[in-house]
Amino acid sequence: MLPLHQLAPGQKAIIESIETESLPLKLIEMGCLPGNEIALLYWAPFRDPLYLRIEEVHLAIRKEVAQHIMVKPLVDD
Numbered sequence: 772m773l774p775l776h777q778l779a780p781g782q783k784a785i786i787e788s789i790e791t792e793s794l795p796l797k798l799i800e801m802g803c804l805p806g807n808e809i810a811l812l813y814w815a816p817f818r819d820p821l822y823l824r825i826e827e828v829h830l831a832i833r834k835e836v837a838q839h840i841m842v843k844p845l846v847d848d
Contacts, residue, residue, distance in 0.1 A: 773844070776821060776837035778811040784842035785809070785823075795840040802826045810840060 772787050772816045786805050794803065802825045803809075812829070820831040 772841045773784050774838045775811070775823075775840040775842050776818075776834050778842065778844065780811055780813045783808060783810045783845045785845065786840060788841045789842050790839040795838060796815065798832065799838070800832075801830060805842065808845070809840075 775784070778784060786803065786807050786809055788805055789799075789803060791799065807826055810824045812824055814821060815831070819834040821834060821837055822829070822831050
């Protein structure tokens with residue numbers, strides 16, 4: 772497991788755990804929950820924010836928030 776902000780652009784992962792007290796409620800409502808697939812689409816300049824896809828939702832989050840989302844990278848076939 773590693774924090775979400777350590778994924779490479781284009782890499783997919785499964786959310787393993789989240790620190791709910793550190794995440795905005797809106798992220799949880801948009802599907803940022805353990806077991807869901809997440810993909811880091813790309814970084815903005817200076818590597819903040821991160822542009823993500825969680826299931827079918829596209830969003831941007833700050834690097835400081837991404838540190839609280841632990842993921843398990845998926846291996847490409």
